[in-house]
Amino acid sequence: MSIRVEHVSKSFSAYPALGDVSLTVDNGEFVALLGPSGSGKTTLLRILAGLEVPETGKIWFGERDVTADKPASRGIGFVFQHYALFGHMTVAANIAFGLKVMKRSARPTRDAIGTRVDELLDLVQLPGLGPRYPSQLSGGQRQRVALARALARNPRILLLDEPFGALDAKVRRELREALRKIHDELGLTSIFVTHDHEEAFTLADRVALLNQGRIEQFAPPVEILDNPASEFVTAFLA
Amino acid sequence: MTAAGLREPPLAKALLIVAAVAYVALMLLLPLGAVLTEALSKGWQVWLAAVSEPDARASIRLTLIVAAIAVPLNTIFGVAAAWAIAKFDFRGKTALIALIELPFSVSPVVSGLVFVLLFGAQGWFGPWLQEHDVRIIFALPGLVLATVFVTFPFVARQLVPLMAGQGRADEEAALTMGASGWQTFWRVTLPNIRFGLLYGVLLCNARAMGEFGAVSVVSGHIRGETNTMPLQVEALYNDYDFVAAFAVASLLTLLAIVTLALKSALEWRYRGELAARR
Numbered sequence: 001m002s003i004r005v006e007h008v009s010k011s012f013s014a015y016p017a018l019g020d021v022s023l024t025v026d027n028g029e030f031v032a033l034l035g036p037s038g039s040g041k042t043t044l045l046r047i048l049a050g051l052e053v054p055e056t057g058k059i060w061f062g063e064r065d066v067t068a069d070k071p072a073s074r075g076i077g078f079v080f081q082h083y084a085l086f087g088h089m090t091v092a093a094n095i096a097f098g099l100k101v102m103k104r105s106a107r108p109t110r111d112a113i114g115t116r117v118d119e120l121l122d123l124v125q126l127p128g129l130g131p132r133y134p135s136q137l138s139g140g141q142r143q144r145v146a147l148a149r150a151l152a153r154n155p156r157i158l159l160l161d162e163p164f165g166a167l168d169a170k171v172r173r174e175l176r177e178a179l180r181k182i183h184d185e186l187g188l189t190s191i192f193v194t195h196d197h198e199e200a201f202t203l204a205d206r207v208a209l210l211n212q213g214r215i216e217q218f219a220p221p222v223e224i225l226d227n228p229a230s231e232f233v234t235a236f237l238a
Numbered sequence: 239m240t241a242a243g244l245r246e247p248p249l250a251k252a253l254l255i256v257a258a259v260a261y262v263a264l265m266l267l268l269p270l271g272a273v274l275t276e277a278l279s280k281g282w283q284v285w286l287a288a289v290s291e292p293d294a295r296a297s298i299r300l301t302l303i304v305a306a307i308a309v310p311l312n313t314i315f316g317v318a319a320a321w322a323i324a325k326f327d328f329r330g331k332t333a334l335i336a337l338i339e340l341p342f343s344v345s346p347v348v349s350g351l352v353f354v355l356l357f358g359a360q361g362w363f364g365p366w367l368q369e370h371d372v373r374i375i376f377a378l379p380g381l382v383l384a385t386v387f388v389t390f391p392f393v394a395r396q397l398v399p400l401m402a403g404q405g406r407a408d409e410e411a412a413l414t415m416g417a418s419g420w421q422t423f424w425r426v427t428l429p430n431i432r433f434g435l436l437y438g439v440l441l442c443n444a445r446a447m448g449e450f451g452a453v454s455v456v457s458g459h460i461r462g463e464t465n466t467m468p469l470q471v472e473a474l475y476n477d478y479d480f481v482a483a484f485a486v487a488s489l490l491t492l493l494a495i496v497t498l499a500l501k502s503a504l505e506w507r508y509r510g511e512l513a514a515r516r
Contacts, residue, residue, distance in 0.1 A: 051410055071413045078414035084407035088429040098415035101425070153416060 001062045001156040001189050002027045003048065008057030010043055017043040018054070019213040025191065025206075027062075030183050032200035033193045035210035036236070041193045042161055044210070048191065049078050049159050061157065074157075077150030081162040083142045085134040091145050092117050092130030098152040120148040123182060140171035147179070151186070158183070160192035164199065176203055197237055201225070209233055270491060277488035280481050288485035296462040297470035297486065303378065304453075304466060305446040308385040312442055316393025317435065321427065323394075324401030325409065338394050341387055350384050350455025357383075376458030381466065384452040389445045396438030397431055404430055433508045437501065444497045448490055 003025040010018040018040045025031050033041040046052040048059060050071035058067045066074050085094050095117045099108055108116065121127050124144040134142055143163060150158060163179070164172045180203055183190050194200050200207045201221040208218040209232075217229035228234045278285055288294060319338060323331060341349060355361050357374040367374060374380045408430060412422040428435075450468040457464045465473060467490055474483035 049414055051414070071410075072416045072418065076414060078411065080407050080411060082407060084411040086408060086411075086426060086429075097412070097417070097425070101412075101415065101417040101421045149411075149415065 002060075003157065003189060003191070004058075004060035005044070005048070006058045006060070008044070008047060008054045008059070010040075010047060010052060010054050017213055018047070021057075021213070021215055023208060023215060023218060025189060027189055028187055029189055030180065030203065030205045031191045032204035032207045033191060033210060034195070034197055034200040034207050036195060038212075039210040040213040041195075041210045043213075045159055045161055045191060045193050048157075049076055050074050051078075075153075075155050076157045076159055077153070077155035079143070079146050079150050079158070079160040079163050081165045083134070083146045085142055085145060085149070087134055089133075090130060091121075091126075091132050091134065091137070094134065094145060095120050095130075095149045095152055097149065102153075116152065120151060123151070124148045125178065138171075139167050140175055143167065143175060144178070147182070151182075156189060158188045158190040160190065162193050162195070164194070164196075172199075179203070209236065211236075273484055273487050273491050276480065276484035279484075284481055285485045285488070288482040289489060291482070293462045293465070294470060294482070294486055297465045297467045298489070300378075300381070300463075300465065301447050301467045304381050304385050305443055307382050308389060308446045309439060309443050311386055312389055313393050313435070313439055315390070316397060316438065316442075317431075319394045320397035320401050321423075323398050324404075325406055335398070338391050341390050346388055346449065346451030347455055349387050350452035352387075353380055353383050353456050375456050376460070376464055378464075380456035381453055381464065384456045385446050385449055388449050388452045389442045392442035392445060393435065393438035396434050396441070400431055400434040401427075433504060436504055440497055440501055440504075444494065447493055 005021060005023040008018055008021045021044060033044060035041045043052060047054050050066070050069060054067070058065055060066065061074065086097070089097070096113050099113045099116065117130060121130060124147055126141060126144050126148070129137070129141070134145065137145065164175055167175065176199070204221065206218060206220050207224060209216045209224065211232050217224055217233050224233065225237070228237065319334070322328070323335060354375055356363055357367060357380065358364055359368065374383070408426050409422050412426045417425065448468060450472070453466055454469060457466070457469055459465060459469060459473065461470070461473060467486055471483050471487045471490070474486065
């Protein structure tokens with residue numbers, strides 16, 4: 001599903017976090033929001049998820065204006081930097097959460113939920129780990145569970161906030177590949193936030209480089225490397 | 239530095255331990271033992287007669303009723319206040335935190351007097367209440383109000399740092415997965431705080447049942463009617479009925495011991511969970 005951001009602004013108390021940002025992401029694209037801390041990349045992602053409300057501007061998912069929609073009704077999956085898994089629930093219960101909170105009329109049967117959980121555990125390559133608790137898993141495994149959980153309700157859009165931030169280099173690489181594969185397999189439209197340009201360039205179809213609440217350049221990695229749009233871009237990539 | 243260099247001399251260690259144990263024995267165990275010894279000084283029969291005498295039974299019942307109303311009220315408002323403070327940003331947040339702590343810094347006697355000034359015969363709402371035949375002071379509602387006021391901070395204080403430390407990510411995750419606010423509270427927020435909540439409720443209950451000062455001002459000390467257990471202990475003591483006074487006091491002491499045991503049991507029961515979260 002395509003995503004359109006139109007003239008979105010947002011400020012926190014005094015300083016502006018986003019100033020008049022516009023951006024169009026095509027259906028099926030994998031986009032990185034790249035920038036230093038305080039550049040507004042996470043704010044933009046959270047606005048897309050409905051966790052923050054923009055002061056001006058509109059957000060479109062496909063032909064639908066979702067600017068005023070709650071996170072619950074946007075049809076997105078969201079992955080948090082520190083996983084945000086529910087510690088009092090098993091892995092299976094974490095993944096089933098989104099299905100269990102559905103209205104009774106829309107909720108799948110208990111068996112169907114169980115099947116879906118197994119399917120998702122296979123998808124993130126953690127078969128059989130359903131009965132474990134998050135505290136019994138490694139960081140990489142936890143982030144895979146978080147990914148499976150975000151995908152449970154079949155979102156068309158996947159949003160990831162520094163998904164590899166807390167992991168070591170080897171696990172990062174494995175998880176990156178797994179994520180890219182899942183994105184392609186499911187035909188998702190994905191946006192992830194990172195401050196690591198190498199990660200953005202190896203994983204994303206297009207990279208949006210943010211600085212002080214504005215987009216400096218939004219282009220495929222090759223084009224940014226060959227043709228940096230501003231001095232900031234050159235300096236940031238150096 | 240070697241490990242030996244880090245170790246304290248054995249003599250200092252022994253002295254510190256002896257001092258600590260002696261202090262605890264003197265300040266905590268001795269009074270506890272005294273209460274139980276005095277209560278049972280004339281034997282089980284007398285103790286039983288003293289705690290099952292009508293006025294004593296009435297005081298026990300009243301204490302239980304007051305706690306049964308005050309503790310749930312403060313649990314609900316404590317959770318609501320802690321949730322608001324820890325998970326949302328709003329104007330006047332610091333003022334709200336200070337207000338919640340207020341009962342801790344106000345003398346309980348003053349806490350009781352406030353309600354007399356509001357609802358007593360000469361108080362602001364006194365004439366109106368008399369006209370409509372509503373009794374608050376020297377009756378159950380006054381006792382409940384005073385107890386609620388004094389025990390207000392226990393639950394909220396326990397939960398604010400806990401919930402603030404947990405952050406909002408779990409709740410946000412639940413919301414992005416389609417949960418409603420209510421579902422998020424019951425399935426995510428409440429399970430995350432259950433240990434701290436039980437702890438706070440336990441302390442709140444212990445204080446609610448043991449409160450003397452505030453309750454003393456609004457009670458009117460009518461035996462068999464408005465005397466809670468702590469007030470009954472004082473009344474009996476003033477009558478020089480020491481055995482009966484200590485018998486009722488021993489029940490309050492038992493409450494303290496049960497509270498302590500439950501608290502330790504909670505800590506033991508959830509130790510794995512607590513360790514896993516750190």
